[in-house]
Amino acid sequence: MSKNIDTEEQQRIGRILDGRSEEYAYFVRTYSRQVLDFVSRLINDAGDAEELAQDAFVRAYRSLSQFDGRSSWITWALRIAYHTTMNHLKRRQLRWLNIDDLPLSDTIDDDLNTDSEERIQLMETAIDTLPPNEQMLLHLYYYDDRPLKDIAYIMDAEPSVLATRLHRIRKKLLLIMKENEQ
Amino acid sequence: MNEQNDKIIREALRRREARRPKPQPSADFCDKVMQQIEQPKRRHVWLYPAIGVAAAIALLFSVGTIPSNQDIEKPNLVAKTDTMKVKERPVQKKKDTEVADTANMVKEILQMSKPPRHYMAKLETQEENVPESDPMDAYELAERAIAEEEQRIAMEMMNQMNSSIQADFQEMTREIRQRGERMTQQVEIAISDDTY
Numbered sequence: 001m002s003k004n005i006d007t008e009e010q011q012r013i014g015r016i017l018d019g020r021s022e023e024y025a026y027f028v029r030t031y032s033r034q035v036l037d038f039v040s041r042l043i044n045d046a047g048d049a050e051e052l053a054q055d056a057f058v059r060a061y062r063s064l065s066q067f068d069g070r071s072s073w074i075t076w077a078l079r080i081a082y083h084t085t086m087n088h089l090k091r092r093q094l095r096w097l098n099i100d101d102l103p104l105s106d107t108i109d110d111d112l113n114t115d116s117e118e119r120i121q122l123m124e125t126a127i128d129t130l131p132p133n134e135q136m137l138l139h140l141y142y143y144d145d146r147p148l149k150d151i152a153y154i155m156d157a158e159p160s161v162l163a164t165r166l167h168r169i170r171k172k173l174l175l176i177m178k179e180n181e182q
Numbered sequence: 183m184n185e186q187n188d189k190i191i192r193e194a195l196r197r198r199e200a201r202r203p204k205p206q207p208s209a210d211f212c213d214k215v216m217q218q219i220e221q222p223k224r225r226h227v228w229l230y231p232a233i234g235v236a237a238a239i240a241l242l243f244s245v246g247t248i249p250s251n252q253d254i255e256k257p258n259l260v261a262k263t264d265t266m267k268v269k270e271r272p273v274q275k276k277k278d279t280e281v282a283d284t285a286n287m288v289k290e291i292l293q294m295s296k297p298p299r300h301y302m303a304k305l306e307t308q309e310e311n312v313p314e315s316d317p318m319d320a321y322e323l324a325e326r327a328i329a330e331e332e333q334r335i336a337m338e339m340m341n342q343m344n345s346s347i348q349a350d351f352q353e354m355t356r357e358i359r360q361r362g363e364r365m366t367q368q369v370e371i372a373i374s375d376d377t378y
Contacts, residue, residue, distance in 0.1 A: 021219055028215045032207040040205045049205060057215045116190070123194035142188070143195045170187060 009073050017065055024061050031074050032057070035081050041139055042085045042132040052088055056081035071153055079154045082136070089132060119177070126176040134169050141166060237351065238340045245332065245358070324369040331365055332358060 009027075016023045036053040043049050060067075060077045067076055127135060133155070140151045141162075148159040155162065339354040 022216070024219060025212055025216055028212045032211050033205075036205045036207050036211075040202075046205055050208060050211065053207070054211065054215050054218065058218045061215075061219050119190050120193050120197070123190050124198055127191075127194055127198065138191065139195060139199075142192045143199060170184075170191070173191070174187065 006072075010069065013064060013067065013073070016061075021061075024064075027060075027073065027077075028057050031077060034074060035077060038078050039081050039085050042082070042136055043089065048088070052085050053081065056084045059084060071150075075150060075153060079156065082154050083156065086133060122177040122180055123173060125180060126173045129176055130169065130172070134165075134172075137162065137165060138169060234350075235340065238336070241339075241351070241355075242336050245336075324366075324373070327369065328362065328365055331361060335361060 012023050012026055032053065035056055036049060039053045039056070040046070040049045043052065056077065060080045063080070067073065071079075127138065130138070137151065137155065140146045140154065141148070148162055152159045152162055157165075335354070335358050339350065339358075
């Protein structure tokens with residue numbers, strides 16, 4: 001993991017587990033914005049995002065005794081927020097294109113016959129078509145620059161699986177861009 | 183090629199993030215979370231006893247201690263208090279399989295434990311003076327005794343259920359079985375001693 005839990009948070013967690021539940025407000029106040037921002041990347045509706053973020057905090061509190069300190073508390077909370085939101089999306093039965101169905105042709109990696117600015121715009125449009133979990137993977141890897149090990153913890157997957165998935169997503173994006181270009 | 187594509191992906195993501203409105207937690211975000219944290223504690227105060235009572239009732243029905251309305255028989259108090267004889271065995275409508283099994287078991291034991299012929303012959307000569315003893319009395323008494331004992335144990339069980347439901351359930355079920363077995367043995371002994 002990128003960092004371990006700091007001493008102050010560890011002490012707070014100990015006090016919460018001893019019954020001082022009011023201490024949990026510290027975690028909610030400190031990380032509410034970060035968790036809400038994370039959930040908002042997965043779900044567009046602002047009201048739903050806030051409810052899911054709150055739900056993630058409540059779930060994190062209820063399973064606090066299972067927190068083992070291998071990651072920072074916020075990474076652990078983001079993992080809970082991720083699964084809470086994905087379960088919500090599954091319940092709504094949102095269907096997306098399965099990237100595993102796409103062919104893995106090396107020729108797709110060729111540069112598109114467009115200039116850089118147009119390619120960036122095509123890429124933005126292509127990213128919009130991805131399902132939330134794939135958008136999240138791209139964000140965590142390319143935008144947040146998190147190590148694959150961290151992302152694997154949050155998304156509950158093996159790093160090698162995520163590396164393969166990233167490769168497939170890149171192929172998929174280029175396919176979509178080519179289709180949009182034509 | 184890949185490096186160039188990665189750069190494009192990074193730039194596209196950066197622009198998307200710049201455009202995306204940053205969500206702000208509502209003013210009562212923290213309060214709502216803390217309220218939800220406190221709620222389950224209050225709910226669990228009545229939840230577990232309620233589950234315990236419901237489970238106890240379900241158990242009582244399953245073992246047949248509480249019969250349905252149509253199966254309830256009025257106790258023959260006259261027969262029970264004035265005389266131990268009941269000429270006709272009342273029609274058994276109980277659906278309870280355990281009670282029926284117990285009665286059948288007692289019947290079988292009675293058949294198997296009949297005394298030798300010479301003793302029976304001696305007994306027949308005394309029948310004119312000795313009041314007739316009907317083995318059906320013993321059946322009914324045994325059934326009633328078992329039912330009463332089960333009911334008593336079930337009531338005890340219900341009172342003790344609230345603290346630890348599963349553990350109590352297992353313990354009480356085991357105890358019921360053991361007591362039932364002991365009762366059956368005692369009834370068997372009593373029947374063989376008193377009747378023959």
